[in-house]
């Protein structure tokens with residue numbers, strides 16, 4: 584696959600955003616216009632939804648294609664949707680959808696992939712961007728096979744989407760990232776752009792930012808993120824969708840690790856460290872002042888400077904708190920021991936000074 588082209592020209596960074604599903608014309612237009620206002624140029628929405636069980640919302644179907652056309656014509660965005668059958672491909676292309684993606688349940692099925700590839704070959708649209716999500720199961724060969732079928736259909740604006748892999752039971756992630764798999768894909772097909780889908784990996788809003796940053800750090804080429812004008816009311820994947828405004832905040836926190844920016848970023852980060860260290864020293868000084876006041880009190884009431892019970896309590900609670908925040912308990916114990924030593928030294932000084 585040495586002759587691949589970029590997924591789209593001139594849109595950098597490659598960010599695709601929009602609701603899990605198109606639900607109504609109003610929801611599509613409202614979400615898309617808010618995203619467009621924030622500079623998003625590619626709008627995603629599922630029209631046909633592969634649902635685990637029957638009876639769930641299976642997408643609005645072809646009716647939603649007209650809403651996507653409005654997004655394209657009125658807001659000037661590129662539109663993207665998921666296709667899983669010959670019919671979907673035909674209808675999506677006839678409606679002027681700009682980018683197609685193939686979902687994780689479909690990329691796991693070679694028959695479905697071949698049907699889609701054949702339909703694309705017949706359509707003769709080599710400039711059409713097509714993105715292939717990883718199959719639900721962690722099988723790199725199956726993912727590569729799905730990509731090859733699309734490549735063999737003449738598609739050159741080909742890309743992969745990493746959306747994590749299913750495992751049984753409840754876990755932090757809805758779908759395990761298993762980063763080594765997309766990294767191995769990069770090694771095998773270095774020309775192939777890889778986009779990360781933190782929404783489907785995490786399954787929770789809070790995980791979008793850290794997963795996005797992680798993917799950028801690993802050299803991914805773009806992001807596809809679910810965004811809805813009223814996420815809590817979404818008809819599918821509500822817990823992982825964010826408003827266009829929140830999405831904008833998330834995107835603004837991300838640091839792109841490009842070589843020209845890296846030194847700039849590093850010095851900005853070092854400035855942050857300098858500021859935090861100054862704050863830490865001021866805080867420690869404040870703590871010592873309170874400590875000296877306690878020393879004074881102890882002296883006036885003839886109490887011993889070191890009170891073992893209190894010291895033990897401080898150690899336990901701080902250690903636990905630090906561990907909850909992901910720091911090592913031993914590290915916190917060492918910091919507190921040093922602080923406590925200085926505190927005792929200052930209290931003894933008060934005792935001695937006043938005596939003197």
Ligand code: PEP
Pocket residue numbers: 603604629633665685686687688716746783
């Ligand atoms: C989607 O993008 O809304 C979707 C159904 O994703 P996946 O195929 O990754 O489950």
Ligand code: MN
Pocket residue numbers: 603604809819820
């Ligand atoms: Mn979804």
